[in-house]
Amino acid sequence: MTEEHRTDQRPRRRRGRGLLIFVGVLLLLLLAGLVVVDRYGASYAEGVIGDKVAEQVRARKASSDTPEVDIKGVPFLTQVVRGEYQEIQIQLPNFAGPTGTGDQIHMDLLDIHAKDVRAPLDALRSGQGDVVAGTLTGTGTIDYPQLIDLIGQKGLKLAEKDGNLVGSATVAVLGQQLDLAGTAKLSVADGGIRVRFANVKATNLPDLPGIQSAIDAYAGRLGLDLPAPELPLQLKVRSVSPEKDGLRVTFGANEVNINAGGL
Numbered sequence: 001m002t003e004e005h006r007t008d009q010r011p012r013r014r015r016g017r018g019l020l021i022f023v024g025v026l027l028l029l030l031l032a033g034l035v036v037v038d039r040y041g042a043s044y045a046e047g048v049i050g051d052k053v054a055e056q057v058r059a060r061k062a063s064s065d066t067p068e069v070d071i072k073g074v075p076f077l078t079q080v081v082r083g084e085y086q087e088i089q090i091q092l093p094n095f096a097g098p099t100g101t102g103d104q105i106h107m108d109l110l111d112i113h114a115k116d117v118r119a120p121l122d123a124l125r126s127g128q129g130d131v132v133a134g135t136l137t138g139t140g141t142i143d144y145p146q147l148i149d150l151i152g153q154k155g156l157k158l159a160e161k162d163g164n165l166v167g168s169a170t171v172a173v174l175g176q177q178l179d180l181a182g183t184a185k186l187s188v189a190d191g192g193i194r195v196r197f198a199n200v201k202a203t204n205l206p207d208l209p210g211i212q213s214a215i216d217a218y219a220g221r222l223g224l225d226l227p228a229p230e231l232p233l234q235l236k237v238r239s240v241s242p243e244k245d246g247l248r249v250t251f252g253a254n255e256v257n258i259n260a261g262g263l
Contacts, residue, residue, distance in 0.1 A: 093109055137250065
C-alpha cells in the first residue's frame with residue numbers, strides 16, 4: 001500500500017512543477033513584451049517631438065544637426081496614462097543661430113531640459129495638440145576663439161581664471177609695446193550678453209604722460225554687446241559665466257508648447 005501511494009504522488013508533483021515553470025515563462029514573455037511596447041512608444045513619441053523642434057529651429061532661420069530627444073522616466077506607458085512626463089531632454093548638436101546683426105552664434109551643443117511636461121496621448125502620437133513644458137532650461141557654450149572674432153581685436157586672448165573672464169594682449173601704445181591684462185564684467189542686458197573690460201593694466205607700464213588714458217581707450221574697444229541668437233522653444237538668455245572652453249550661457253522659458261512647430 002505504501003508503494004502504491006508513492007506511485008500516485010510523483011506524477012502530480014511533476015505536473016505541479018511543470019505548471020509553475022509554464023506560468024513563470026509566460027510571465028517573463030509578457031514582461032518582455034511590455035518592455036518592447038514601452039520602448040517603442042517612447043521612441044515614436046521622441047521622433048514626433050524631434051520633428052517639431054526641428055521645425056522651430058528652421059522657423060528661426062537657425063540650424064542644427066538632427067535633434068536628439070530622450071523622454072526620461074521608466075516606464076513610459078505609465079506617464080502616458082497620467083498625461084504627465086517628468087522630463088524630456090532635447091539636444092541640438094552643432095547649433096547656429098543668427099543674432100539679427102549679421103553675426104552667427106555657434107554652439108557645439110544646445111542642451112535643453114523640459115520639466116513638468118503635460119501632454120495627452122494623441123499629441124505625442126500625431127504631433128497635433130499641446131505638449132506643454134512647465135519649465136525649460138537650456139545651456140550652450142560660445143567658445144573663446146568665436147568671442148574674440150566678435151570683439152574684433154587682433155592679438156586678444158581670453159581665458160577663465162578664478163571664476164572670472166580675463167583678457168590679455170600685447171599692443172603698441174604711444175610707441176611702446178605693452179603687455180595688457182584685465183578682467184571682464186559679464187551681464188545679461190536687453191536679452192543679450194554684455195562684456196565690459198575694466199581695470200586693464202600693463203605689467204610693464206612706462207612712466208609716460210597719457211599712457212594710462214591710451215590703455216583705457218583700448219579697453220573700451222574690448223566691450224561687446226552680443227544679441228542672443230534666434231532660439232527655438234521661446235528660450236531667452238538667463239545668465240552667462242566663463243568656463244575653461246568659453247562662455248557658458250544658460251537659457252530659460254516657462255509654459256512653452258514644445259509641439260508648436262514653427263513657433
